[in-house]
Amino acid sequence: MLAQEFKEHISTQLPFLLGSRILIACSGGLDSMVLIKLCIETSFETGVAHCNFKLRNEESDGDEAFVKAYAQQLHIPCFTTSFDTEKYAATHNLSIQMAARELRYRWFNEMAELHQYDYILTAHHMDDNLETFLINLSRGTGIEGLAGIPEVNGKYIRPLLNFSREDLLKFAKKRKLQWREDSSNKSTKYLRNKLRHDVIPELKTINPSLLKNFQTTVANIQASANFIKSQVLLLKKELFLLGENGVIKIPINRLQNYGNSKSSLFFLLKDYGFTAWSDIEQMVTAQSGKQIFSATHRLVKDREHLLLSPIIEELPDHVYSIPEEETMLMFPSGTMRFKEVEEMESANLKTIFVDKEKLKYPLSVRKWKEGDYFYPLGMKGKKKLSKYFKDEKLSLLAKERVWLLCSGKEVVWIINYRADNRYKIMPQTNQILKITIT
CATH class of the missing domain: 3.30.465 (Uridine Diphospho-n-acetylenolpyruvylglucosamine Reductase; domain 3)
Known part of the structure; x- marks a missing residue:
């Protein structure tokens, strides 16, 4: 029954998995062993990835050996790794659970890329989803936290979310599968385990249809979340x-x-x-x-x-030097090009024309600083850049990104904004230099 329902679910809801190379995250427990068996029966090209977190001494090593032996029996690739989880958690100021999560997902991504697997499957099921829902509810969350575990999240796929742990257990017994029991799952010091052993069984006693009703609720919440997402996209388009x-x-x-x-x-x-x-x-x-x-x-x-x-990490007060023979400069604001031309064309914010004979080489490009001033093209007298920016109503972000083209200590161009009057083309100009920024 489960095998047929699984195949139908893949065919109707996750058809992109068919013909793909699949890497299964396997702990050796009931859930992941069932997932491996289902994928084999669905004829997926499958590999197995197992993490040994070194948290349960010989038991952890036994899990690793068990997974390796099962993969060998099935003649499928098996990849394993070990972590010093406690050290990583202490170094990065994380709980053991969060440290293990970071370590395994990073390694799964590396294995999938290295061995060219298209998707990574995890064995989360309906009971896991209910636990996550209750955890998020107890901690305070928005609608996305109540939408449960996503079935598809990038390359991570969770094809068992429609099935309960009881469904998996019946299938495992029918196929006479073996699996490992994690002794830490019995401890109720973790919130998830306390919900699993103390709270959810009581809720199921009160309402035998709990899981079925929960599945309906999650579907409704997910539909609402998707509607909100569509409205947010329209809002972003507008604003x-x-x-x-x-x-x-x-x-x-x-x-x-x-x-x-x-x-x-x-x-x-x-x-x-x-x-x-x-x-x-x-x-x-x-x-x-x-x-x-x-x-x-x-x-x-x-x-x-x-x-x-x-947030962009800007280069420290870097100054770019431009010798006379240089025709192009690449810097954080774009690419600047220099070309001698016979006559002046129309200038704009991205293009200026200057009298080359007035320039002192090497030119330089640098960020503006307090105290800088220039002689705005088309105006008489000088003006501090800070006053110019205020008059032009430049935002704080825009001012931070302003670069200057300079000749010695003099400003030739507030790049992308305005040229300096001292370097404008005159009737007696012999060499016209066209400067553009893209």
């Missing part, structure tokens, strides 16, 4: 305006038109690593210049917009 250098501009007035700014900002920004939602909500009314950081991104209030940008 995310792409600026220069990958900066995303979010118009505050449009955001406020949607009503609940806090919820909107949560769904717009949660994929960028932010967690301080109360602080982020206050960004809407904060003064310009206020910033909030996640591990990967920065959110800045700038007048009428919120600016979202990745």
Whole structure:
């Protein structure tokens, strides 16, 4: 019964697995041994990967030997590795469970890439999903935490989520499979085990249809989560305006038109690593210049917009030198090209024309700094760059990304913005240098 239902589920819900090379994460326990057997009966090209976390002494080594022997019996590839899990957990300030999770998933990815497996299958089943649901519920979570374990997550596939542990046990006994029992699973010091041994059996006694009803509930939550995702995509399409250098501009007035700014900002920004939602909500009314950081991104209030940008590790105050014979320079802001031309064409923010005879080589490209000034093209007198940026209403992020083309200590061009009047083309100019940035 289970074997046929498994094949039908693969055929209808996970057809991309058919004909693919499959790596199965195998602990040696009931769940993973059943998954291996089902995959063999479904004629998958299968390999097995086993992690020895060295947490249960001889028992851990016995699990490894058991998995190796079973793979050898089936004539399928078997990959094993060992970890000093306790040391890794202490070094990285993690719980043993989180350390083991990080270690195994990193290694599974390496094995799949090295041996060219298309997908990695894990043996999570319906009972595991219920446990995860209750754990997330007890800790406080959003709708995605209540949607349970995803069946498909990139290259990781969990094809047993529609089946209970009782289904797997019946199949294993019918096929006379052997498996290993993890003694640590009996301990109720871990929340998951306490739920498994004390809470869920009681809930099943109260409601024998618990798992079936839970499956329906998860399906409904997942449908709601998918609907929210589709609406968030539409919201991003409406509110995310792409600026220069990958900066995303979010118009505050449009955001406020949607009503609940806090919820909107949560769904717009949660994929960028932010967690301080109360602080982020206050960004809407904060003064310009206020910033909030996640591990990967920065959110800045700038007048009428919120600016979202990745955190980029800038080079230290690096100065690029450009000798006279050089025709091209690549630097973080783009590629600059130099070409002598016979006559001046139309200039723009990306192209300027200068009197080459006025330049002092080598030229240099550097970041702007306080105290810099220039003579804006088309104007009389000089102006501090800080004052120019203020007049042009440049955001904090935009100012941080400004580069200058310099001749000696003089500014020739605020790259992408404005040229200096001192180097403009005059009637008596003999050499015209065209400078472009892409």
